[in-house]
Amino acid sequence: MKKKNVINLIRYYAEKNDPAFREEAYEIARDFDASGDFQLSEYIMALMSSANAFVPQMHEDQMTFFRKIAPSHDSLPLPTPIEKDVIGIINAIQRNMGINKFLFQGAPGTGKTESVRQIARILERDLFCVNFDTIIDSKLGQTQKNIVTLFDKINHFTCPENTIVLFEKMDIMGQVQPAMLKGLDNLKEQITIIATTNHFKHFDKALSHRFDLIVDFNRYTQEDLQEIAESILNNFLDDLKIAGRNPRLFRKILGLNKKLPSPADLRKIIKADVTFSEATIECDYLKNIYKSFVGSAPDDLHKLQTQGFTVREIEILSGISKSQVSRILNGDGQTKNAFKEHQKCHSLNATNLLFHKPKKKINLAEVYRKAEEEIVWR
Known part of the structure; x- marks a missing residue:
């Protein structure tokens, strides 16, 4: 640590310039780390992280390009290779060593975005997703300007060490803008960015090289x-x-x-x-x-038997008792016909229930009473 670092800290504190104060503190921590004083470096990092735990990341007027996403509390079963990569990312983020840009690639529905939400929950960080609809503009040169503004806002987050920024479906931008490459190159080390793509084959090579780690989510057996x-x-x-x-x-x-x-x-x-x-x-x-x-519905007992189901399992799937299932499978023709009639009646009853009014119940006592009256009258 040099004299200018101390002077800068005092000046930024007096000016109430919180972002510059934190940046100077991180610079001092990196200097201690480079000189081999790892414990003091980690202590400064921990102080800065805990000091900003309850500070809002951005104000309403800064949310133009972002939407906040709630962390996930649902269970997320992953294959072991992918799970190890995700755990490695969590460890890298916690160590604050400047490995802070990650790309998740894979087919839709393989758990890319859900994994990001889980990482945010485990690290207790706010998760902001970039809204590309507000970035992409048909006006000539406006998209470039929006990207520059986007990264400027990201680099000036109030508490960068408590934030994860998600670039979901990054390939939606189509042609890679030079401002995007420059923004990633100049990203502050305290900021963590995780991007996702469904079409890695068409992903720009220059863009993919900006990421510290690319995780393949197409590894499900x-x-x-x-x-x-x-x-x-x-x-x-x-x-x-x-x-x-x-x-x-x-x-x-x-x-x-x-x-x-x-x-x-x-x-x-x-x-x-x-x-x-x-x-x-x-x-x-x-x-x-x-x-x-x-x-198909599980109503063909012989097919179920061919598929390897036991009599008890066929009973569960078909709703027919084990004894009837056994007789049908053993070739009892009378039981087969009864089963077919049962299925036919069940189908008709279901149809009547859905599309027809229920028939009135016959009161036998009333029928007998009317018959007796008619006999007496005659």
Whole structure:
């Protein structure tokens, strides 16, 4: 630390120039770090971080290019390789060593934005997402000016060490603007930026080289997706207080689908299937899940048997008792016909319930009374 650093600190404090005061303090911390006094450097960093914990990041008039995003408190199951990368990013941010620009790339629904929200929660940081609709302008040269203004606002955040800036779907800008490259190059070390893209193949190489780490979110195996689906299902069953669980049958159903959808789509499908199920019927949600992942209703008992389901599992999926299932599968023609009639009647009853008015109930006592009156009259 030099004399000018002390003078600058006193001057900035007297002028109430908080951003300049903090920047000078960080400069002193970096100087101590470079000279090998790591403990004092970390102590200064910790003081600056705790001192700004309750200071608002920006005022309303500064929110033109941003929208604040709430951190996520939902569980986020990730494959081990991606999870390790995310943990590594958290460690890098906490160490304040200038590794502060990260790019998440992968197909839609693979957990890129959700991971950013989880990082913000774990680090207890405010998360601001750049609103590109306000950045991109059809006027010649205006987009460049907006980008310059954007980075100026980012570099003048009140508490940069308590902030994460998300550039979601960064490829939406199309052609890379020189101002974007310059802004990333001149970004303050205390600012953490995480960008996401769904189209990394078309991502500008000059832009990708500005990031310290690129995390690939396309590393889900079929086994990973099955484990994630099971975790999602258990969470929804817990939320709705549904006791019936049959993880073995659930995994069998998923195994019939050779290419499971993305984690985001899995969440949507399973949520709908559980929500629309009948809570009073044991594992009724599994019928809906079978239909969603196989593409047909579980009403063909022989097909279910061919797919490897046991008699008990077929009973759960079809709603037919084990004894009837056994007789049908063993070739009892009379039971088969009865089962077909049962299905036909069930279908007609459902149709009547939906599209027809219910028929009036016949009062037999009234019928007998009228018949007796007619006989007496005659």
